[in-house]
């Protein structure tokens with residue numbers, strides 16, 4: 001018996017990367033796992049993600065751990081697609097006890113989209129993917145949690161949603177992630193009376209298969225120099241914090257944000 005046996009966790013954007021790590025970690029604790037992704041085989045987009053897969057899909061990897069799993073395709077930017085996908089997961093796995101709103105990500109170069117010169121097309125796309133996607137998923141899942149008077153909701157921000165990049169770049173993504181952080185606090189107030197905990201995880205530079213490739217291409221040293229711990233985070237570093245937020249270890253924690261960022265946001269960038 002794992003500490004999440006009998007529970008169902010729904011993770012968006014879990015077809016690769018950090019979402020996949022959350023799916024496998026919560027499954028290893030006994031939870032049944034629902035996966036919603038715009039592409040349930042998105043790992044195929046990156047060779048460095050594809051090599052990590054030990055089965056045809058993440059749902060198959062989860063089943064190999066001895067729990068149930070179901071997948072549904074949806075673009076989280078579209079509330080109707082999200083509602084249909086949640087219904088499909090409910091039919092396969094029952095009510096959702098744990099929701100991880102992980103689907104998201106940025107677009108373009110890290111140096112582009114400075115705050116006064118946003119590409120408006122990218123801005124709307126990224127706000128919809130990250131902030132609206134989180135809101136749509138919560139709105140599809142929260143009614144059943146409220147009826148049960150129990151639940152855990154975990155949202156996903158980023159260290160760039162907490163501290164500004166030094167040139168004001170990547171503002172489209174940073175704004176969306178900052179919005180998720182504030183939405184988390186509002187949601188915690190709204191749902192606290194229903195015994196639903198709502199917390200946020202804020203990853204820093206995490207070396208998923210996809211990102212490890214990017215860090216190498218951009219020069220690893222400059223990223224490592226910005227970190228107190230002098231190493232990139234691993235998906236498992238984040239998954240362990242998701243475990244804390246998904247289990248009874250965090251029963252009196254709500255409206256909080258936990259940075260898993262190796263100390264990237266807690267200091268001045270001035271070198272002395």
Ligand SMILES: NC(=O)c1ccc[n+]([C@@H]2O[C@H](COP(=O)([O-])OP(=O)(O)OC[C@H]3O[C@@H](n4cnc5c(N)ncnc54)[C@H](O)[C@@H]3O)[C@@H](O)[C@H]2O)c1
Nearest residue numbers: 013015016017018037038042075076103104105158203206
């Ligand atoms: N990896 C990092 O260093 C890092 C740092 C900070 C925050 N994050 C956040 O963590 C989350 C996961 O990051 P990752 O690096 O694993 O990303 P990733 O791009 O490797 O994986 C994202 C997954 O979400 C899916 N997805 C994308 N848009 C979607 C949409 N509109 N609807 C449904 N699914 C969609 C993709 O198909 C993919 O499977 C994201 O929210 C990201 O912003 C990651």
